[in-house]
Amino acid sequence: MAQELDGWTLAYSGKVRDLYESPDASGLLMVASDRVSAFDHVLEPGIPDKGSLLTTLSLWWFERLDLPNHVISSTAVSAGGQVPDAVAGRAMVVKRLEMYPIECVVRGYLSGSGWVEYSRSQSVCGVPLPAGLNDGDRLPEPIYTPAWKAPLGLHDENITYERTVELVGEKVASRLRDLSLSTFAFSSGIAADRGLILADTKFEFGDDNGTVTLADEVLTSDSSRYWDLAAWQRGERGVSFDKQVVRDWLKANWDQHGEPPRLPDDVVRLTADRYRELITRLTA
Known part of the structure; x- marks a missing residue:
């Protein structure tokens, strides 16, 4: 479930990301959650630090791709700038498109x-x-x-x-x-x-x-x-x-009928480890 952020209005909550309206209507706040989805279902539990890992990797790629992108503030890797402290590290302020x-x-x-x-x-x-x-x-x-x-x-x-x-x-x-x-x-x-x-x-x-x-x-x-x-x-x-x-x-x-079962701890841990290893291998 999307969290409340002071001064920001929730505009949309998807399977794994939440979008907020900015206080001055200058941009949008895109927040990557730790939720994980597969086969059109949101699963329990989430993957620890998934939101920050995906945001870190997106920002790394945005900096290297030679084409226009929607990022206004890349302060998602710190607690400063326009990104609220509560979601720092897993959010970025982006253009309205x-x-x-x-x-x-x-x-x-x-x-x-x-x-x-x-x-x-x-x-x-x-x-x-x-x-x-x-x-x-x-x-x-x-x-x-x-x-x-x-x-x-x-x-x-x-x-x-x-x-x-x-x-x-x-x-x-x-x-x-x-x-x-x-x-x-x-x-x-x-x-x-x-x-x-x-x-x-x-x-x-x-x-x-x-x-x-x-x-x-x-x-x-x-x-x-x-x-x-x-x-x-x-x-x-x-x-x-x-x-x-x-x-x-x-x-x-x-069998993909009804609600999916809860993910076991070892699957959650291994998935998080794979996400981290990818970032290490790409950005080292």
Whole structure:
């Protein structure tokens, strides 16, 4: 549940992030919570320090990506500035944007829902792929597989590029695709230099007075799949630095009907450790 912050008005509370209106209407406060979600459910308990870890990693990437972003104040790593003390370290003050209703997903490897869809149709979001690929295989080249951001309470839906043109127009749709692919290529190179594979990720963008602007979180353990490169080269496809630990445990212990079971302490601890290790490996 979102907390009350003096002088700030809660505008939106999502599965893992809360958004507050600023006192002077100059910006928004985006707070990353310790809540963890999987299969469209918020799970119990949360992951200790998850909010601060994701915020730290987002800010690190925002500083390295050469494109406009929504950050006004990066004082989320301290108790000063515009960020309230109560959420310092896991929040940032951001611009108000007209968000595009599209999750800009880029996949360099076959995994997750992409693997499930490929198994049925030999394609992902309308993009045909070669026959004979296995779960975790590298794709011939990264593909852009957008999703429609459904209203609260509904499920996001994988869509074709042609559908994004219908939603936002050809000019914006092509800009979102090109920015997503080029940013994925750049960040994949940085990850590879540190012995990591960026298997896939999703970006979100909004309009800032005519400028397509990167928003939300970026290249975190929640929005991306990171794998250990050396392990992947040995044929080990499960060494990840994201919430795959949580997904795997749920698949083994829940039929996805009714409320999900409480996460055991060892799963929570291992997930937190993986999040921390990713930051160490990327930023050291």
